[in-house]
Amino acid sequence: MLDFETCYRAMSSRDPRFDGRFVVAVTSTGVYCRPVCPSRTPKRPNTRFFVVPAAAEAAGFRACRRCRPESAPESPEWNVRGDLVARALRLITAGVVDEVGIGGLARQLTVSERHLHRQMVAELGVGPQAFALNRRAQIARLLIESQALSLSDIAFAAGYSSVRQFNHGIRAAFGRAPSELRNGSAKVDCTGPLVLRLRYRPPLSAEPLLGWFAERLLTGVEAVDDGEYRRTLRLPRSTGWVSLRIGADAVSVRLHVSDLRDTTAAVQRCRELFDLDADPDMIAEDLGDDPLIGPLVATRPGLRVPGCADGFELAVRSVLGQQAARRLVHRWGEPVAAQPLTHVFPTPDALAEADLAAIGLTTRRADTIRALARAVCDGDLRLDRYADRTDTVARLLAIPGIGQRTVGYVAMHALGDLDAFPSGDLGLRGAARRLSGTSSRLDERSRQWRPWRSYAAMHLWASLP
Known part of the structure; x- marks a missing residue:
């Protein structure tokens, strides 16, 4: 529940840490604002606070035209x-x-x-x-x-x-x-991609984020070039592609979808891919005093946890590795014409009964991929940020060939669990050993970093040569 005094002080001081966490409604004007709105501070008797803009609108208030509440980042x-x-x-x-x-x-x-x-x-x-x-x-x-x-x-x-x-x-x-x-000079042009701007809370460390995708690049499905990340998308009604470029306070997005009704889903995928709803200041405040992680946070302010465009794709890729995943895409993926992008990742239906030995997979690994695909097809397994995380982790571990490391990786990047920490990962252990001289009891030590253990893991990985 919102505490009136805390919210009023935050609004009066225009504290940016509270932007997106609540909105301020003013009864004398009928308008609701962001807590950082530069307008004159309303009197206490005229002020109401709401957790989300929808609640303010339901109470009869409209959005401020000056601070634009709809453009604020989502609450982390x-x-x-x-x-x-x-x-x-x-x-x-x-x-x-x-x-x-x-x-x-x-x-x-x-x-x-x-x-x-x-x-x-x-x-x-x-x-x-x-x-x-x-x-x-x-x-x-x-x-x-x-977009016009x-x-x-x-x-x-x-x-x-x-x-x-x-x-x-x-x-x-x-x-x-x-x-x-709408700007009256805008011209209607339905032939090109949608051009959007998605705001985030600065800072955002762009180089490590793009480097993460570049190091794990799946040729044909995604590309990183000259500071831009591009990839194909499978959406509820259609397929498409998107390109993202990081700016000072927003990510520029060019989105092409064959069915415009998929726009909402695509916009959310983009926000998840670059972790745009994170609050880097709050994360840095919680992790900054730790002797191991603190110096890393200061070195890379605004480091994000990369998301994924498709949880099933991420799980399959974490099992197969890049080379085998590339063969899988070219054999069962859906072709697209968006050079240098050539394919959308295969669906679970396409892989559930596929002859995976044809691309050189071992019997055990092929069985794992098919079991994973069948679980998703049957509705027994959901690999996205809307799933029950505890249930999904248990169901993943029940699939032969999927271990704790893969589950931790999926929890971080597909389920959006920001407290996931795959302590058995060799890279994390190597980073801890390099920084502190030992990697023993890493899992126990990571409990000090809750609820941001995924960010701590990203900082450890980023510290490796």
């Missing part, structure tokens, strides 16, 4: 947590409600709609439907201002079922019609 709290509400918010943010509705969302979380609504209202002050409406309006505004699509195309790309619903939603959220949010 939802990345750390793995409970029901956090998983629900991540699913809604990825556009699941647009695909399957509130009932489908509840089924994916294996709870009733009523229970989900009750839990979200208790913690956020708003239910899943209102949160989905707010997220839809945010995506719509991102597209209106960043027609407004009708934007309406459906953002998840609205009609132009009338789109107009009403934008007016309710921002107090203006969609056409008023």
Whole structure:
């Protein structure tokens, strides 16, 4: 629950550490703002605080036109947590409600709609439907201002079922019609990729992030060149490709999708790939005093935990290695024409019964990949940030050929568990030995770094020559 005095002091001092953690609503103006808004500080009796913008909108407030609450980074709290509400918010943010509705969302979380609504209202002050409406309006505004699509195309790309619903939603959220949010000089051009800007909390250490992807590059599926990361995407309704380039306070994105309704899911994949919702200052504050990790944090401020575009792909690649994964892609991947990208990674269906010996895999490794694919196809295993982390880890360990190291790697980069720490990894042990003279009791020592053990692992890996 929000503490009024803490929030009011944070707002009065324009403390950037609280940006995205709550919004400030002013009853005298009917507007809600970010806590860093440069407008005059409202009087205490006129001030209300909400955990998420959707709750402020549900209470009748509209977004401030000066500080733009919809452009604030997401609260990092939802990345750390793995409970029901956090998983629900991540699913809604990825556009699941647009695909399957509130009932489908509840089924994916294996709870009733009523229970989900009750839990979200208790913690956020708003239910899943209102949160989905707010997220839809945010995506719509991102597209209106960043890409010269027609407004009708934007309406459906953002998840609205009609132009009338789109107009009403934008007016309710921002107090203006969609056409008023657009620069009048923008020209409609539906032939090129979507061009977007995704904001993050600085600093962001770009070189180690791009280096991580470059060292593990899967040719044909992804590419790193001249400070830009490109890769193909498999989305709920279509396939596409994306390129990301890191700027001073935002990541520039060029996105090509064959079905605009996949825009919301693609935007969320991009945020996860570069860990854009992290709070580097909070992480540095917690890890900075540690004698082993502290100096590494000071050397690489803003180091992120790279995500993945597809959890199944990440798991398969962690089992196979680069060379075998490349052969797998060229044999069973879906071709695309986006040079230098040539393929989308194979689906679980394509690999569940595939003759993997044809690309030189051993029987044991082939059996592991097929078992992994069948578990995903059957719905027994979910490898994304919306899964129950404890259940997913147990199911992965039950697959022959998958050990603790692979599970820890998947937990970090696919499940988004920022407290995962694969202590048995030889690279981590080598880094610890190089820095402190010993790697014994590394797992025990890592408990001091909770809940940021994944960031500690990234700093250890980055310290290796």
